[in-house]
Amino acid sequence: xxxSANPLSDIKLKEAIMGKKMKKxxxxxxxxxxxxxxxxxxxLIILLIVAVYPxxxxxWLSLHEMILTDPGxxxxxxxxxxxxxxxxxxxxxxxIIFTLKFTITTVSLELLIGFAAxxxxxxxxxxxxxxxxxxxxxxxxxxxxxxxxxxxxxxxQYGLFNxxxxxxxxxxxxxxxxxxxxxxxxxLVITDVWKTAPYMALLILAGLQMVSESLYESAKIDGAGxxxxxxxxxxxxxxxxxxxxxxxxxxxxxxxxxxxxxxTGGANKTESIAIYSYKxxxxxxxxxxxxxxxxxxxxxxxxxxxxxxxxxGDKLTDMEG
Amino acid sequence: MGKNNIFKLLLFYVFVILxxxxxxLPFFWxxxxxxxxxxxxxxxxxxxxxxxxxxxFYKNVFTKHPFGRYLLNxxxxxxxxxxxxxxxxxSAAYALARLRFKGKKFMLMAILSISMFPTIATxxxxxxxxxxxHLINKYAGLVIPYITFAxxxxxxxxxxFFSQLPKGFEEAAEIDGCSRMGIFFRIMLPLIKxxxxxxxxxxxxxxxxxYIYALTFMTNDLMRTVPVGIALFPSNYELPWGDMAAGxxxxxxxxxxxxxxxxxxxxxxxxAGGIKE
Numbered sequence: 293x294x295x296s297a298n299p300l301s302d303i304k305l306k307e308a309i310m311g312k313k314m315k316k317x318x319x320x321x322x323x324x325x326x327x328x329x330x331x332x333x334x335x336l337i338i339l340l341i342v343a344v345y346p347x348x349x350x351x352w353l354s355l356h357e358m359i360l361t362d363p364g365x366x367x368x369x370x371x372x373x374x375x376x377x378x379x380x381x382x383x384x385x386x387x388i389i390f391t392l393k394f395t396i397t398t399v400s401l402e403l404l405i406g407f408a409a410x411x412x413x414x415x416x417x418x419x420x421x422x423x424x425x426x427x428x429x430x431x432x433x434x435x436x437x438x439x440x441x442x443x444x445x446x447x448x449q450y451g452l453f454n455x456x457x458x459x460x461x462x463x464x465x466x467x468x469x470x471x472x473x474x475x476x477x478x479x480l481v482i483t484d485v486w487k488t489a490p491y492m493a494l495l496i497l498a499g500l501q502m503v504s505e506s507l508y509e510s511a512k513i514d515g516a517g518x519x520x521x522x523x524x525x526x527x528x529x530x531x532x533x534x535x536x537x538x539x540x541x542x543x544x545x546x547x548x549x550x551x552x553x554x555x556t557g558g559a560n561k562t563e564s565i566a567i568y569s570y571k572x573x574x575x576x577x578x579x580x581x582x583x584x585x586x587x588x589x590x591x592x593x594x595x596x597x598x599x600x601x602x603x604x605g606d607k608l609t610d611m612e613g
Numbered sequence: 614m615g616k617n618n619i620f621k622l623l624l625f626y627v628f629v630i631l632x633x634x635x636x637x638l639p640f641f642w643x644x645x646x647x648x649x650x651x652x653x654x655x656x657x658x659x660x661x662x663x664x665x666x667x668x669x670f671y672k673n674v675f676t677k678h679p680f681g682r683y684l685l686n687x688x689x690x691x692x693x694x695x696x697x698x699x700x701x702x703x704s705a706a707y708a709l710a711r712l713r714f715k716g717k718k719f720m721l722m723a724i725l726s727i728s729m730f731p732t733i734a735t736x737x738x739x740x741x742x743x744x745x746x747h748l749i750n751k752y753a754g755l756v757i758p759y760i761t762f763a764x765x766x767x768x769x770x771x772x773x774f775f776s777q778l779p780k781g782f783e784e785a786a787e788i789d790g791c792s793r794m795g796i797f798f799r800i801m802l803p804l805i806k807x808x809x810x811x812x813x814x815x816x817x818x819x820x821x822x823x824y825i826y827a828l829t830f831m832t833n834d835l836m837r838t839v840p841v842g843i844a845l846f847p848s849n850y851e852l853p854w855g856d857m858a859a860g861x862x863x864x865x866x867x868x869x870x871x872x873x874x875x876x877x878x879x880x881x882x883x884x885a886g887g888i889k890e
Contacts, residue, residue: 324712324713324714325712325713327708328708328709328712328713328714329708329714331708331712331793332705332709332720334701334705335701335702335704335705335724336705338701338757338760338764339724339727339761339764339765342735342739342760343727343730343735343761343762344727345738346735346742347730349741350734350735350737350738409632412625413629417625421876422633423632424880425872425873425876426633426636426637427636428880429640429865429868429869430636432818432868432871433822433861433865433868434822434840434843434864435822435824436841437861437865438639439844440844440857440861441639441640442639444643444646444857444858445639445642447854449655450654450656450657450659451659452638455658458658459658486636490636491883494883494884495883495884498880498883498884499884549732549825550825553824553844554844569733570736570825573736573737574829582737583737586731586734586736586737587734589731589733589734590730590731590734593729593730594726594729597726597729
């Protein structure tokens, strides 16, 4: 075609072909978009009905006086009164303080232990597979089961905890750990750290394995010490992994329910907001006030996520193919 | 130098053994409790190794409590949840990873943020919804919320895996006259089979372990799942430590076996979400 006698018609022909191609391309994109929405539809419908709508309804319920045992009240709209009540309610305030204390203590211990364990185990050694499997087991079992296990370990007479500490000479008589508030707090923290620090170690270990050995080698040659190498190579390389792991752990710790429900039931000042909210919802059937507490958890969790996201930047969604 | 290295290695193994020891000790203790005679459970100071094997607690678990039924309920609910959320999630993930449309980034962020919804914050509305639909004490009443909370994770991880596949697969198939659905089911799904398996394991374990929904939506004892059933072993009159120990061993052993066999798959799934350079 290039040796056609008429150059003008040649150009026109080219344009015509291009135009057709463009049109075809456009219609392909639009059927592609239609197919994309069709393929996402089932997931989106379920998420809308069973996640988004309930959150909105929770918020709506929290603005009403709605005690299910008192349908005569007509469930009136009371604005933000339930939220004001939270801050006048001694039990609610205590549960907020407890939850914050629990979250900060467990997450920092888990990060410390998890990071240290990951750094130490970041090399090839015999039995690594077995160690990794052992690490996964606490994560894999139901929290209620691990809580029951540990509850018996803390038992005042027959428990392993007293037995070991007594034999080691740490205590001179058996203690009823779960009947004091400090003891209960410590027991809950140990159990939570036992279940999730290994998991944290696993995630950080996976991040560490992406740091190439040659980086350390060249830094060593340049005379960088252990601390410098950690600060300038390890830390920046695993930062994102650690932040994501921290985010999920913080959210989980703040919503803590299963562990406390089984181990102390909220006794001895160990009532988390989730436990207190659940009691209001399902025991006192006070759906208004219980929902307000639940929405409060949602808002705090949302703020925590935003803070982490900010630190993380756009890393999470940098995945357009 | 040699001596120093041996010392370092020794220190390293001491640490590893200590670390693993602390992880395993509670399981060991629980297992021993489950096979001890009652008198030795109550021994002071504690008797670590029972003097003879005592199997009654295991019998109790299945005769005093409907534990077999709990296991069946959990197995059914968790596997149905897994299959459905993989099917629904993979199709959405494929669209998010491989198809061009506007608002992709927003959809991904929206789905991810749903995974941060605290279960307690959706509990009462879902409870009311299930009540209106007469789904309290029905398997569907548990499976539907479980799918909802498995979906963000499933979609997130599978989108990651789909977008790692090289470009061009679809075009070749399109030229061969394959429809979009054909491409998805016959070409793309088989390609990420290993990833699907990893995600399925995690979804299954999460559903198997869930507590708040199961506690609230299944009030009939025969419909309870394992985590709730075992948590309700203690009654007002007694704390059956032996039964609880035996029950937890029955739940834990299959999970340990699963973890030992599939650890690489599980870790691949767990770390895929977080690490993305």
